[in-house]
Amino acid sequence: MDYFVQILVSGLTFSALYALAAVGLVLVWGAFNMLNMGHGIIMTLGAYFALMWAELFGMPLVLAAPFAMLCGGIVGAMVYFISAHWMIKQRDFETTIIIATFGLGMAMEAGLLKLLRELFHTSPYAQPLSMGADSFLVATVPVSYQRIIIWGAALFLILLLGMFLKRTKFGRAIRAVAQDRDAARLMGVQVRNVYITVLALASALAGVSGIMLSSFKEIHPLMGGALMLKAFIVIVLAGLGNLTGSLYAALLIGMVEATVKVLVADKYGFTAILILVILALIWKPAGIFGRSTVARQ
Numbered sequence: 301m302d303y304f305v306q307i308l309v310s311g312l313t314f315s316a317l318y319a320l321a322a323v324g325l326v327l328v329w330g331a332f333n334m335l336n337m338g339h340g341i342i343m344t345l346g347a348y349f350a351l352m353w354a355e356l357f358g359m360p361l362v363l364a365a366p367f368a369m370l371c372g373g374i375v376g377a378m379v380y381f382i383s384a385h386w387m388i389k390q391r392d393f394e395t396t397i398i399i400a401t402f403g404l405g406m407a408m409e410a411g412l413l414k415l416l417r418e419l420f421h422t423s424p425y426a427q428p429l430s431m432g433a434d435s436f437l438v439a440t441v442p443v444s445y446q447r448i449i450i451w452g453a454a455l456f457l458i459l460l461l462g463m464f465l466k467r468t469k470f471g472r473a474i475r476a477v478a479q480d481r482d483a484a485r486l487m488g489v490q491v492r493n494v495y496i497t498v499l500a501l502a503s504a505l506a507g508v509s510g511i512m513l514s515s516f517k518e519i520h521p522l523m524g525g526a527l528m529l530k531a532f533i534v535i536v537l538a539g540l541g542n543l544t545g546s547l548y549a550a551l552l553i554g555m556v557e558a559t560v561k562v563l564v565a566d567k568y569g570f571t572a573i574l575i576l577v578i579l580a581l582i583w584k585p586a587g588i589f590g591r592s593t594v595a596r597q
Contacts, residue, residue: 305441307558313447315554316454321509321531322538322546323458324502330478330541331498333394338379338405339506340528344521345412346372346507347427347514354428356419364429365453365511369504376503379404380496388495413521424518429511450512457505458547474498478541530573537577539587549588552576 321343328334336342349368353359359367383400387393435442465471476484477494485491506524513527534553538545553573560572580588 302439302441303562305438305443307555307562309438309441309443309447310562311551311555311558312451313554314557315551316450317509317512317527318530318534318554319547319550320454320457320505320512321527322534322550323461323543324505324509325531325535326538326541326543326546327461327498327502329535330543331474332384332388332477332481332495334384334397335394335401335532336379336499336502337398337402338408339502339531340524341405341408341412342372342375342379342503342506343510343513343524343527344519345375345408346510347519347523348412348416348510349507350429350511350514351425351427351519352419361429365508368507368511372507373500373504375408376499376501376506377496379503380499384495384499385492409521416521424520427511427514427519430515446515450515453508453512457508461501461505462543470494470497533573533577537580537587539589542587542589545587545589 321339325336325339328336346368349371350364353364353367354361379401383404384397387396387400390396430446434446435444437443465474473484473489474494474497476487476489477491481491484494509527509531510524513523517523530553534549535542535546537553538549553576556572556576557569561569564572
């Protein structure tokens with residue numbers, strides 16, 4: 301019973317982190333076939349934005365996460381104007397934008413390191429939004445209130461995003477662009493505004509992912525890399541561009557990782573994920589929920 305509870309608690313936490321990180325990648329890919337390789341550093345920036353809000357500005361902690369989301373959204377819009385805006389019409393956009401955003405991410409990481417030396421002088425740093433060891437027992441397993449908040453926040457933000465995409469005019473515009481960019485433009489959709497909004501939304505969610513991750517661990521400039529890698533694994537396993545499938549894939553990967561870490565050893569968790577993905581892609585190369593396409597000459 302204790303093992304089951306421990307696996308369930310850890311698995312749901314991993315799944316929430318991976319789902320929220322993957323949703324942004326899926327949203328950007330679905331809108332205009334772009335993989336933002338700077339997604340990881342934006343997660344890191346989200347954690348630092350919350351830290352700066354609380355430590356440097358001395359503002360209320362309850363507003364730290366909204367501030368991080370706002371700043372993350374601004375960074376996402378900047379990514380569009382610095383890279384995608386100039387490359388979107390190129391023939392090999394899907395490939396070149398990967399290289400461009402990878403280089404942009406490295407530049408932001410280097411700039412962040414330099415800025416942190418000036419502001420904080422030390423790294424890593426404790427996340428002020430962490431609730432510490434406050435917890436309650438399920439069977440004999442302690443469940444921290446921090447985990448409950450993470451589950452609730454991830455579920456709320458994902459449901460809010462789903463409602464935005466399905467029930468608002470701008471959400472329908474995003475889905476229209478994802479289906480056929482040229483047809484959407486002919487129907488009067490401002491495609492450029494859609495791209496900017498999608499990158500801003502994805503980056504805002506990435507900022508929250510960074511806060512969640514840093515609430516369990518100390519904040520450091522490279523913390524977003526591992527989470528982005530697992531988010532990328534999630535969207536590949538689900539099938540690129542499949543939002544609902546990515547949520548199921550995040551749940552599957554989170555539970556598998558937790559099971560291996562609890563029953564075998566912590567160091568084999570990532571290995572288990574890789575084996576799962578390899579086997580799944582051998583079975584379905586387009587992803588579990590993806591659809592194979594045929595290119596006609």
